[in-house]
Amino acid sequence: MIPCIAGRTDNEAGANVLSQTATLGSVVPAAWSFMLAARARGIGTAWTTLHLMHEKAIADLLGIPYDDFMQVALIPMAYTKGTNFKPAYRPPVETVMHVDAW
Numbered sequence: 001m002i003p004c005i006a007g008r009t010d011n012e013a014g015a016n017v018l019s020q021t022a023t024l025g026s027v028v029p030a031a032w033s034f035m036l037a038a039r040a041r042g043i044g045t046a047w048t049t050l051h052l053m054h055e056k057a058i059a060d061l062l063g064i065p066y067d068d069f070m071q072v073a074l075i076p077m078a079y080t081k082g083t084n085f086k087p088a089y090r091p092p093v094e095t096v097m098h099v100d101a102w
């Protein structure tokens, strides 16, 4: 599944952090919700972006209108072999979260 968003952040005149994050923030939560919904149905997913090195070629292959729509990820999907998962490593929360000030 390739989530796409109307517009591009790489050729906007005057592109800035606000427009970039607003554009990505308008599609990433939906894609994440899709991943959670898939998980609830026994389908595993992973967020990947490396294919974007060849975004134009993929757009041409799939008929995605490259000038008007930006691909933001490529999410492979497959039924998992069982559900015996374990938590992924995450650094301790106090090393990445700040309260009231950085």
Ligand SMILES: Cc1cc2nc3c(=O)[nH]c(=O)nc-3n(C[C@H](O)[C@H](O)[C@H](O)COP(=O)(O)O)c2cc1C
Pocket: 046, 047, 048, 049, 050, 051, 088, 089
């Ligand atoms: C922004 C982003 C881009 C990623 N791109 C790729 C990718 O192109 N190929 C890949 O194998 N994993 C990629 N990953 C990693 C996997 O989606 C996944 O996060 C990783 O397997 C770790 O799994 P976990 O989040 O359950 O610990 C990316 C992760 C993030 C956050």
